[in-house]
Amino acid sequence: MDTKKSKWALGSVIVGSLAVLVMLGAGYGYQWELWGLSIAFTWLLPGSAILGLIGFSLAVVFGFSRLKKPELEGKVVALLGLVLSIAVLGSIGYWFNEAQKYPSIHDITTDIENPPTFDAIVALRADAPNDTTYGDQEKAQTQRNAYPELETLYLEVSYSEAFDRALEAARQMPWEKIVTADKETGLIEAVDKLAWFGFKDDVVIRVDTAETAGKSKIDVRSVSRIGRGDIGVNAHRIRQYLEKIK
Numbered sequence: 001m002d003t004k005k006s007k008w009a010l011g012s013v014i015v016g017s018l019a020v021l022v023m024l025g026a027g028y029g030y031q032w033e034l035w036g037l038s039i040a041f042t043w044l045l046p047g048s049a050i051l052g053l054i055g056f057s058l059a060v061v062f063g064f065s066r067l068k069k070p071e072l073e074g075k076v077v078a079l080l081g082l083v084l085s086i087a088v089l090g091s092i093g094y095w096f097n098e099a100q101k102y103p104s105i106h107d108i109t110t111d112i113e114n115p116p117t118f119d120a121i122v123a124l125r126a127d128a129p130n131d132t133t134y135g136d137q138e139k140a141q142t143q144r145n146a147y148p149e150l151e152t153l154y155l156e157v158s159y160s161e162a163f164d165r166a167l168e169a170a171r172q173m174p175w176e177k178i179v180t181a182d183k184e185t186g187l188i189e190a191v192d193k194l195a196w197f198g199f200k201d202d203v204v205i206r207v208d209t210a211e212t213a214g215k216s217k218i219d220v221r222s223v224s225r226i227g228r229g230d231i232g233v234n235a236h237r238i239r240q241y242l243e244k245i246k
Contacts, residue, residue, distance in 0.1 A: 008062035009074025012081025016055035019088040023048035024196075031198030037226070040197070049092045055085035098231050103142045106130060106224035108234040110152050110242075112140045116206035116221045120180040121189045125202065128225035132202075147235045153218045153242050154210055159186075162216030163207045169244040170205060192222075192237060200225050201234060203241075218245065 026044035029035050035044075059082035066072045107130075109115040115134045118125075122132065134140070143150075155162050160183075167181050167188055176193040188205040201224045210217045220241055222234035 006062075006072060006074040008058050008065060009078035009081065012055050012058035012062060013077050013084065014055075014081070015051055015058060016081040016084030016088070019048045019051035019055055020084050022051060023088050023091065027196035027198070031196075037197075045092060048088055052085040052088035052092070055081050056089065059085065095231070099229065102229060102232040103146050104229040105135070105139055105142055105146075106227055106230040106234065107132075107134055107139070107221070108143060108147065108150065108223075108230075108238060109134065109219065109221035110150050110238065111206075111219040111221075112143060116187070116204045116219050118189060118202065118204050118223075119185075119187060121191070121202045121204070124179070124191065125225055130223065130225055130227070132223060150235060150238055153245060155216045155218065155245075156214065157216055158214065159207065159209045159216050162218060165245055166205055166207050166218055169241060170203075172244055173241055175203065176200070194233070199227070201230075201237070203237065205241075218242075 022044055026040040026048065029044070030037055030040045059078045062072075062074060062078040066075065107115075112134075118132050125132065155165070157165070163183050163186060167178075170178055170181075170188050170190055173190075173192075175190045177191055179189045179191060181188045186207040188207070190203045190205075192201045192203060193199070194201070201222055203220065203222045206219045206221075208217055208219075209215070220238045222237045224230045224234060
């Protein structure tokens, strides 16, 4: 066996494994407070992509080397390195592409004119870079253009039944916790935590009587604590919740 040539395969799986570890570590390291968001996004994520590219290149070099020397060992190892590298490059590429699809807003609601307001959660957001002010008309119009389907949900049930349904739906969502549920004020507040980076987003649900007798209406607002944009996460969360109620 040409041990010198087979090192391309070994190098591919080693570098590919490092790429995976660095990519995962970027998020979990931030979540565990090992480093800041700037390091994660400026150095670690780009670094994982570079490592993935190197691992991919080493696997390709091994493949060409094996064309000349079919007896060269390391095929399975090189294939694993190739898969790991492609997984990292594909993940980074996917999220980068997703980020380009959505506007740079992080506060989404079904009622743009009169958004539900937070109460109990305000104290939990004391150190958050983003406040709970909805924003100006320009941002409101940006939301209208990006998510025109998000609007108040009307139910042909009494207020009491609508609140119970809204609360049960919130309990069935994969959110971290429900902070408060006040039937008198009609407010339900909850916190959702994203797995990888551990970003926390806050949700407020407002249940009220509708203009028509015997009907109720439900509005939802989802706000990120950090970041200018949200890659569509808040809008997706609201859609999921409203579907759960329906």
